Each structure stands twice: as structure tokens, then as C-alpha cells.
Amino acid sequence: MxxxxxxxxxxxxxxxxxxxxxxxxxxxxxxxxxxxxxxxxxxxxxxxxxxxxxxxxxxxxxxxxxxxxxxxxxxxxxxxxxxxxxxxxxxxxxxxxxxxxxxxxxxxxxxxxxxxxxxxxxxxxxxxxxxxxxxxxxxxxxxxxxxxxxxxxxxxxxxxxxxxxxxxxxxxxxxxxxxxxxxxxxxxxxxxxxxxxxxxxxxxxxxxxxxxxxxxxxxxxxxxxxxxxxxxxxxxxxxxxxxxxxxxxxxxxxxxxxxxxxxxxxxxxxxxxxxxxxxxxxPLVRENRLYQADWLLRFYGFKLDEITPESEAELPLDIDPKSAWALRNREFFPLDVNRASREALLRVPGLGVRGVDRLIESRRFGSLSLSDLKRMRIPLQKVLPFIVTRDYRPTLLERSSERLRAKLAKPAEQMLLPLSR
CATH class of the missing domain: 3.20.20 (TIM Barrel)
Incomplete structure (x- = not known):
């Protein structure tokens, strides 16, 4: 050969x-x-x-x-x-x-x-x-x-x-x-x-x-x-x-x-x-969810029981693991981005390690508003239900778990796309 x-x-x-x-x-x-x-x-x-x-x-x-x-x-x-x-x-x-x-x-x-x-x-x-x-x-x-x-x-x-x-x-x-x-x-x-x-x-x-x-x-x-x-x-x-x-x-x-x-x-x-x-x-989206959960274990301070409680041994496919945790722990939110600790901010859906570090560095120079977050390219649509800024606080309707899950979930057609690989 x-x-x-x-x-x-x-x-x-x-x-x-x-x-x-x-x-x-x-x-x-x-x-x-x-x-x-x-x-x-x-x-x-x-x-x-x-x-x-x-x-x-x-x-x-x-x-x-x-x-x-x-x-x-x-x-x-x-x-x-x-x-x-x-x-x-x-x-x-x-x-x-x-x-x-x-x-x-x-x-x-x-x-x-x-x-x-x-x-x-x-x-x-x-x-x-x-x-x-x-x-x-x-x-x-x-x-x-x-x-x-x-x-x-x-x-x-x-x-x-x-x-x-x-x-x-x-x-x-x-x-x-x-x-x-x-x-x-x-x-x-x-x-x-x-x-x-x-x-x-x-x-x-x-x-x-x-x-x-x-x-x-x-x-x-x-x-x-x-x-x-x-x-x-x-x-x-x-x-x-x-x-x-x-x-x-x-x-x-x-x-x-x-x-x-x-x-x-x-x-x-x-x-x-x-x-x-x-x-x-x-479904290949299961691979993706495991990588996201792996990231939470290594870099975001999450414990195994927080990501996959014994009563929920499978990760949800329609939303990411951090969002799933946030919906199970609504009492933890909303967090004031001007006061919350780094460890707490890392639990906000939509905030990554770099985004949190930028927030903490920026608030040393003054109280943060929504426009400040937008300039830092924070994904506002995802984070708004979970945070408080100088000029914003989510309403009870915006914090509704049912509405949030529907907002955070992937559309059905996107869920099917990875299966074609």
C-alpha cells in the first residue's frame, strides 16, 4: 500500500x-x-x-x-x-x-x-x-x-x-x-x-x-x-x-x-x-451543553449539584446550563452590577469572565448605567432580567420564570440544525 x-x-x-x-x-x-x-x-x-x-x-x-x-x-x-x-x-x-x-x-x-x-x-x-x-x-x-x-x-x-x-x-x-x-x-x-x-x-x-x-x-x-x-x-x-x-x-x-x-x-x-x-x-446540542457545563465547573465556580441536581440528571437541551440554574434560583436575582461580587456576577446568564472583569474594572470610576453596559458589548437582551443598574430595574413581569424560559430557549428550528452534521 x-x-x-x-x-x-x-x-x-x-x-x-x-x-x-x-x-x-x-x-x-x-x-x-x-x-x-x-x-x-x-x-x-x-x-x-x-x-x-x-x-x-x-x-x-x-x-x-x-x-x-x-x-x-x-x-x-x-x-x-x-x-x-x-x-x-x-x-x-x-x-x-x-x-x-x-x-x-x-x-x-x-x-x-x-x-x-x-x-x-x-x-x-x-x-x-x-x-x-x-x-x-x-x-x-x-x-x-x-x-x-x-x-x-x-x-x-x-x-x-x-x-x-x-x-x-x-x-x-x-x-x-x-x-x-x-x-x-x-x-x-x-x-x-x-x-x-x-x-x-x-x-x-x-x-x-x-x-x-x-x-x-x-x-x-x-x-x-x-x-x-x-x-x-x-x-x-x-x-x-x-x-x-x-x-x-x-x-x-x-x-x-x-x-x-x-x-x-x-x-x-x-x-x-x-x-x-x-x-x-x-443530538449534537447535547455535546454543546456538556461543554458549557464543563466551563461552569472550571471557570465559573459552579458545583456539580448546582448544574445537574440529582433530581435532574440530564441537562436541558433548549437552554444553556447557566440559564437553567438561574431559573431554578430566581431568589438570587436581580443583582446590582455596581455592588455584586465577581463570584455572584459570574452566575448572571449572558455574562462571561471577560465581561464581568470589564464591569468590575469600570465601576471603579463611577456608577454603571445601561448605556455603559451597551458600550462594553454586554448582551443586554439576555442579562436585563437578572440585573439592576443605576437607571434600570426589571419589572415583575420581566422576571417571570415562564416568560424567561421562553425567551432564553432556542427556537425549535435551531434545535434541529446540529442533527444534520
Whole structure:
């Protein structure tokens, strides 16, 4: 099989992995005189975004789509009749360099099916990263998918050469894994995450303990373990897990293993799928609601029970999670934007982190009015029922929960649009 055909098969097979992002990567700037190539800065085909807004383009492929596992939800499972292909490490290195030199990409996202055993597969993935870094002095971004059952020594090598590592948890509960992916084990997956966190903590400790600027410089230079941290992916809609189960697992992973991101991927039916799986994919708006809830957990100070109470295990699809909380807690509103704390303002539907920070900064210079909010591009239509300004207070009619829900809900035709993807 020629290289072009392999690329066609293995790039297509990689599209199901959503945990492909480059946020947090080191800026390994190349110098014209040092013989290195590649950078995490610059321009190219936009595939993902860094926190500062930079577009990062990545070559996203599998090393192989052959796999000894038979996970029911995976198109590359052992019993699937999908076309198979395998790259050699040298072929992946060649593709990465060729694509970079053509300004198509700025980095590599490399995953793989498991062949022979976990250690063999991890060794092959590591070989790609080692050759890129050591032989070709590639300074661009590298994201490696790690194999949970691989030996700690191999995962440590992966972290030395990759910017980010990811271990996909796939399903939020052990019950779901036992039903759909019996060869996988939640405890082993989380053990790998714990190892990655431990190595990252060691790197941070060395950097924080440096007492001089010179020592910090060399500590940063020697920081060798996945500086962009780790991420994971959960498939939504393949099993019976509720949104609360998904978010409960995500909250645990963030707190226990300091994950940078949990990615949510709606189950996508494929040919010859197992009878254990649903016939239809879940609405893609469910993915969107989970990401919104994830954001509330990480950046807005919400607790899991506030987002998905035990009596409401599923997120509403017609309104966003923050609006749903606001409607359940009408006594919390309206808030005076000139007096309320930052933590309280972050709970106002329509106010994001940047908007709240602008409000707090601006009110130092005088009492805020509606015109001030408009100049700050605050979405007034959404926030007005929940706030008080110098010249505005919502009426009882405007604060009616029934009217508000109808106002905040997506129109039915918009709810159907994501289903066509």
C-alpha cells in the first residue's frame, strides 16, 4: 500500500478522536542558525486554538487502525471490516516534516490502535517523537496518545518528547466499559493519568523551587515531561450514562489528575455497529451543553449539584446550563452590577469572565448605567432580567420564570440544525 493510500485511511480513522488541542504548548522558537525546524507559532491551516487565540494546525493521524481490542463503539475494533493500514515511524516522521515544510501544519497529533500489546504500540509512538526531536530537531507541537497498559518507563519517555499526552477514558462508568469495551478498565486508565500528573508535578516543583532567574531558566530548559499537561475524551450517547454521570467523572478527573481538558464526543453510528449500541446518534446540542457545563465547573465556580441536581440528571437541551440554574434560583436575582461580587456576577446568564472583569474594572470610576453596559458589548437582551443598574430595574413581569424560559430557549428550528452534521 502506498503512502498516500495509508494517509487517506489513517487520517480518516483519526477523526473520531476529539481530544486534539494544542493549548499550553511551549513556544520552542526556532533560530535560523541552530539547524532546527518547526514552531508552535506562525500560521497555517487552522485545526485548533491556543488560549491566546493563536490558530494551531496539526497533522492528525493514527499510526495504525489495527487493534487487538473489540470496543463496540469503535470503528477500528478488532471485529470491524474497515480497511486497515499501518505507518512505520519513519513514514510518520516524513509526513510530518513534509507537511510542515509546505506550511500545512505546525504540529502532530498521533494516536494508534493497539497492536501486539500496549508496550509494543507505545514504543512505536515514542519512536516517532524521538526521531522528530532528536534527529530532525523538530520544535513544533507534538501530542501523543498514551496506552494505559503501557509500562511507566515508556509513558515517561513519551512525556519527555511530547508537549501533551492524553489517555482516553471513553466512557464515564466502569459498568459502561464492561458492557461495550470489556478489555478496558477504568482503574488502569486512571492509574496512567495519576502517573502523568505525578511527573508533571515533579517538573513544576523543580521550576518553583528555583531560587534565582538563572536557576529558573535552566529549570524551564530541563522541564521534560509533557509541559502542556494531559487531556481525555468521553463518548456521549453510546451507553446509558446520564449527563450527571459524565460531568461527575469529568469533575473527578479535573480535581484528581489536573487534566487540562475533557473532550466530549457524541457517539457516531457506523457500518456493522454492534447491536449493543443505539441506532441513532445523540443530538449534537447535547455535546454543546456538556461543554458549557464543563466551563461552569472550571471557570465559573459552579458545583456539580448546582448544574445537574440529582433530581435532574440530564441537562436541558433548549437552554444553556447557566440559564437553567438561574431559573431554578430566581431568589438570587436581580443583582446590582455596581455592588455584586465577581463570584455572584459570574452566575448572571449572558455574562462571561471577560465581561464581568470589564464591569468590575469600570465601576471603579463611577456608577454603571445601561448605556455603559451597551458600550462594553454586554448582551443586554439576555442579562436585563437578572440585573439592576443605576437607571434600570426589571419589572415583575420581566422576571417571570415562564416568560424567561421562553425567551432564553432556542427556537425549535435551531434545535434541529446540529442533527444534520
Amino acid at each position: 502506498n503512502l498516500e493510500r495509508k494517509l487517506e485511511i489513517l487520517a480518516d480513522a483519526a477523526k473520531y478522536d476529539a481530544s486534539c488541542a494544542s493549548s499550553g504548548g511551549q513556544r520552542r522558537k526556532s533560530q535560523a542558525t541552530d539547524g532546527s525546524i518547526g514552531s508552535t507559532t506562525g500560521s497555517g491551516i487552522c485545526h485548533s486554538y491556543a488560549p491566546d487565540g493563536r490558530c494551531i494546525s496539526l497533522l492528525k493521524i493514527l499510526l495504525t487502525n489495527r487493534c487487538i481490542f473489540d470496543c463496540a463503539y469503535c470503528v477500528n475494533r478488532r471485529s470491524s471490516d474497515t480497511p486497515r493500514a499501518t505507518f512505520t515511524p519513519q513514514e510518520v516522521v516524513k509526513l510530518t516534516l513534509d507537511f510542515y515544510k509546505r506550511n500545512y501544519i505546525e504540529g502532530l497529533f498521533l494516536s494508534s490502535g493497539i497492536t501486539r500489546n500496549a508496550d509494543h504500540t507505545m514504543e512505536q509512538l515514542n519512536q516517532v517523537a524521538i526521531q522528530l526531536r532528536e534527529v530532525h530537531h523538530f520544535r513544533g507541537y507534538i501530542h501523543l496518545k498514551t496506552i494505559p497498559e503501557a509500562s511507566p518507563e515508556l509513558i515517561e519517555i513519551a512525556g519527555k518528547y511530547a508537549d501533551r499526552l492524553s489517555v482516553n477514558i471513553e466512557l464515564p462508568t466502569q459498568t459502561g466499559l464492561e458492557k461495550l469495551a470489556p478489555e478496558k478498565n477504568l482503574r488502569r486508565i486512571q492509574n496512567s493519568m495519576a502517573q502523568i500528573r505525578s511527573k508533571n508535578d515533579e517538573s513544576n516543583d523543580r521550576l518553583n523551587s528555583a531560587k534565582s532567574e538563572r536557576m529558573r531558566f535552566f529549570a524551564r530548559k530541563s522541564r521534560s515531561f509533557a509541559p502542556a499537561g494531559q487531556s481525555t475524551q468521553m463518548i456521549v450517547g453510546a451507553d446509558d450514562a446520564k449527563d450527571r454521570n459524565v460531568l461527575e467523572r469529568a469533575d473527578f478527573l479535573y480535581k484528581s489528575y489536573k487534566l487540562r481538558r475533557v473532550y466530549y464526543s457524541g457517539y457516531s453510528p457506523h457500518d456493522h455497529a454492534s447491536s449493543l449500541l443505539p441506532i441513532k446518534r445523540p
